[in-house]
Amino acid sequence: MAAKVGVGLLGLGTVGGGVASILQNPDERHPLVGELELIRVAVRDLNRPRPVALDASLLTTDPSAVIQDPAVDVVVEVIGGLEPARSLILQAIAAGKSVVTANKAVIARHGQEITEAAAAAGVYVLIEAAVGGGIPIIEPLKQSLGGNRINRVSGIINGTTNYILTRMAEEGAAYDAVLKDAQELGYAEADPAADVDGLDAADKIAILATLAFGGSVDRAAVPTEGISGLQGVDVDYANQLGYGVKLLAVAERMAVSGDPLPLSLRVQPTLVPMDHPLAGVNGVNNAILVEGDPIGRVMFYGPGAGAGPTASAVVADILNIAGIRQASDGPGKVDPLLAAGSWRPCALADSGDIRQRHYVRFKTKDAPGVIGNVGGCFGERNVSIQSIVQFNASDAGAEIVVITHEVSQRQMNEALEAIQALPEVSGLAAHLGCL
Structure with missing residues (x-):
């Protein structure tokens, strides 16, 4: 039988407790869950009530003790925040441990650094739980x-x-x-x-x-x-x-x-x-x-969130790593599809070039010709209108709601500036996107 896969857990809050509960109760789950062993758990306070009962010998207040434990093969980071989470992930990679994290903030800002470090060390960093909770979207x-x-x-x-x-x-x-x-x-x-x-x-x-x-x-x-x-x-x-x-x-x-x-x-x-x-x-x-x-x-x-769905995604990532480890009878070459590093440069386009439809609501006087003047400002800047509707007309004024066809943000901004300069328009009350 293949050796157990040791799991070290950084954090035992809502998600960490959910992960520990799954690992402690493998019955009726995939057989590989039974081959995962919770080795050490880092917590902030040893005396705090826990969402899951664990042997006190598993707990420590020192995250480094979890990372450096030779029996730990996979480090699970669920403490959240940017620091010390980022540093602990990099520390685990440097120690030759694969990492599973639910930390969207760290991955969104430091994903490239972490991916490059993992590739150099020949380990995995898997992030299914970082987006969509229990929805499988990262691996697809x-x-x-x-x-x-x-x-x-x-x-x-x-x-x-x-x-x-x-x-x-x-x-x-x-x-x-x-x-x-x-x-x-x-x-x-x-x-x-x-x-x-x-x-x-x-x-x-x-x-x-x-x-x-x-x-x-x-x-x-x-x-x-x-x-x-x-x-x-x-x-x-x-x-x-x-x-x-x-x-x-x-x-x-x-x-x-x-x-x-x-x-x-x-x-x-x-x-x-x-x-x-x-x-x-x-x-x-x-x-x-x-x-x-x-x-x-x-x-x-x-x-998209919660202990159960997020813990489900975390354990799925651990199983991915454990499956490869056991199939190769130990750490081996990293699967490029599972690791999925960057393979080309991308950059955000100029915001003025972004094209989409828009919903806008103006506060105006209830006077003849207002809708025509608003429509004229749009037309002069080649902004095509799908619909234009007046709501709540009274002596106090009216509201004009416009939905445009797809247009560049630059054209839309120019049209809105011109409309707000009209004497019968008192202001732009709302501006939303539209599919």
Whole structure:
């Protein structure tokens, strides 16, 4: 029988506890789970109550003791944050240990450094749990879809914001009230900025873009807008016009080619047609839509966070490493598909060149000719309009909602500047993306 595969765990919170629970209860799972042995676990406080009962001899407050333990073959990092997580991952690689991590923030910012270190050391760093919780998307992009020319990856990849937007759409509830409920239910943190400001989704789409298109992107340069400024009236207007509103993360290749490959990445509240595959993704669920040639469209859907789904993805990565280790009867040559390092340079395109449809809402006077003047400003800058509708006309004014056809961001900005200069327009009240 092959030797057990030793697992060292950095962190025993929600996800770490879920991983430990699976390893401690292998019955009715894949037989290889029974060949995984939890060797050491690093925690901050030895006396803190644990989500899973473990022998005290397994616990330590020193992460280095886990990494340097000769019985540990795979180090699992689930402590989160940038540091010391990044340094511990690199320390494990230097010690010749493969790493499994759920840390999207580290991978989005330091993935290239970590990948290069792993390649030099001949070990794996697997990240399935970093995006989409329990949804298998990382390995499909690296392997199953490897024969495709990927054109676009888009998705709902933050469960907190999707829960909030679902409640706003279905109940007409106000953003602040739903956010408070989400915090009480544990869907949102006390400080929800990473979720509601789109930062979490931006980390994830940067990772997906790197895998889909073959090269790392600058996470700090990804245009990011969250939902904290979204008003319920726009969710309602979108619904009346046949759309839902979702916080979408999008990565796509530009129409032009080049070296480096130009990519468009963005995170923003976006109108989604009701018949679109992503429109029916509600609550805390996530979904990622991959579009490529020759496969067409495929969608990955499921729970995007939580102890169970994320721990499932972590253990799947451990099993990948363990399977290769046992098949080769020990550490061996790294599988290039499983490791999936960068293979070409990519760069974010100029934001002015990004093309998409837009939803905009203006506050105006209720006067003859306003819609014509607004439409004229768009037309003079070659911005084609799909629909233009006036809402809530009264003595106090009116609201004009416009949905455009696909147009460059540069043209759109020029048109919006001209419209806001019109004397009958008092302001731009909302500006969202539109599929």
